[in-house]
Amino acid sequence: MRLKHILTTQQFSDKKTLEELFKLANKFEIWDKKRKIPQFLKGMISASVFYEPSTRTRFSFESAMLKLGGEVLTTENAGHFSSAIKGESLEDSIRIIGGYCDAIVIRHYEVGAAERAAKVSLVPIINAGDGAGEHPTQALLDIYTIWKEVGRIDGLKIAMLGDLLHGRTIHSLIHLLPLFKNIEIFLVSPKELKIPQEYKSFLRERNSRNAAAFLEFPSLAPNKSKLSPAGSLGNIKFTETEDINRVLPQIDVLYTTRIQKERFKSLKTYERVKNSFVIDEKSLKLLPKKSIIMHPLPRVSEINPIVDNDQRAAYFRQAKNGLYIRMALLKMLLA
Numbered sequence: 001m002r003l004k005h006i007l008t009t010q011q012f013s014d015k016k017t018l019e020e021l022f023k024l025a026n027k028f029e030i031w032d033k034k035r036k037i038p039q040f041l042k043g044m045i046s047a048s049v050f051y052e053p054s055t056r057t058r059f060s061f062e063s064a065m066l067k068l069g070g071e072v073l074t075t076e077n078a079g080h081f082s083s084a085i086k087g088e089s090l091e092d093s094i095r096i097i098g099g100y101c102d103a104i105v106i107r108h109y110e111v112g113a114a115e116r117a118a119k120v121s122l123v124p125i126i127n128a129g130d131g132a133g134e135h136p137t138q139a140l141l142d143i144y145t146i147w148k149e150v151g152r153i154d155g156l157k158i159a160m161l162g163d164l165l166h167g168r169t170i171h172s173l174i175h176l177l178p179l180f181k182n183i184e185i186f187l188v189s190p191k192e193l194k195i196p197q198e199y200k201s202f203l204r205e206r207n208s209r210n211a212a213a214f215l216e217f218p219s220l221a222p223n224k225s226k227l228s229p230a231g232s233l234g235n236i237k238f239t240e241t242e243d244i245n246r247v248l249p250q251i252d253v254l255y256t257t258r259i260q261k262e263r264f265k266s267l268k269t270y271e272r273v274k275n276s277f278v279i280d281e282k283s284l285k286l287l288p289k290k291s292i293i294m295h296p297l298p299r300v301s302e303i304n305p306i307v308d309n310d311q312r313a314a315y316f317r318q319a320k321n322g323l324y325i326r327m328a329l330l331k332m333l334l335a
């Protein structure tokens with residue numbers, strides 16, 4: 001599939017593109033270890049335009065570009081160090097920056113900012129996080145990590161834990177999961193931070209679309225006698241709960257998230273919920289031996305550092321995978 005911009009994971013509507021991406025990321029990892037990376041992007045320039053802080057996303061995108069032979073322009077606090085401070089609109093900034101580079105990686109505090117940028121941009125726009133909206137490249141590296149660590153995605157039970165209201169990585173991940181079979185998700189959060197309705201509607205709508213397709217073409221149904229919404233092709237069973245201890249023993253993947261302090265209207269509420277869930281030694285005892293623990297990072301207090309020594313802690317490996325997925329994405333977009 002030819003990618004034009006990367007704005008949302010909803011663009012990734014077929015498994016083939018993901019397979020292509022994962023294979024390429026894998027090749028880049030091998031080439032990188034041998035220090036023999038084909039210079040696919042020689043002569044090209046990417047611009048990182050970040051209106052919100054970042055460590056992993058910006059550095060891994062820039063490292064990816066440099067490793068592929070390209071070059072980077074960067075502003076890490078675009079709200080202050082670009083003409084935004086003088087009142088220039090996002091659209092005008094993008095029009096101008098696009099004239100100096102071949103792709104723009106943008107992180108912004110407003111939902112929909114990347115889409116607005118794409119409307120006026122002459123070069124590909126990559127959404128590196130738009131407020132509490134989406135973070136598609138993170139979700140792609142998350143799925144890649146699950147595939148690498150567990151060996152499959154179909155049939156997995158995944159718990160998403162923490163700030164499901166503001167967590168853009170969760171939002172992007174949810175849009176990807178219907179590509180896989182028999183997934184079950186547990187949405188575990190304090191009640192103030194439950195997943196927005198639109199993501200539940202998305203899952204329900206996907207499930208009913210599948211059920212309708214099976215009724216029309218029964219041969220598509222994996223189990224013809226059982227057209228239940230849960231557990232068939234592309235269907236996702238999901239449960240909302242606050243009871244993490246009941247969920248932990250049942251899952252293959254624990255996806256933990258940071259409580260997004262910067263998005264709270266009231267710091268009082270933040271203080272009340274910030275330590276609702278902490279993964280520690282006790283949680284490790286409840287988690288199955290073959291499960292993995294993920295986190296997009298940065299973590300604050302959601303995962304006790306004692307967990308880092310456990311083989312199931314996959315979050316640092318997950319962050320490293322970001323480099324290879326972003327190399328593959330840049331190649332697919334630009335080469």
Ligand code: NCD
Nearest residue numbers: 056057129135258296297298
């Ligand atoms: C995430 C983000 O920015 O949304 N970080 C990342 O890109 N790895 C998660 C977070 O900030 O909590």
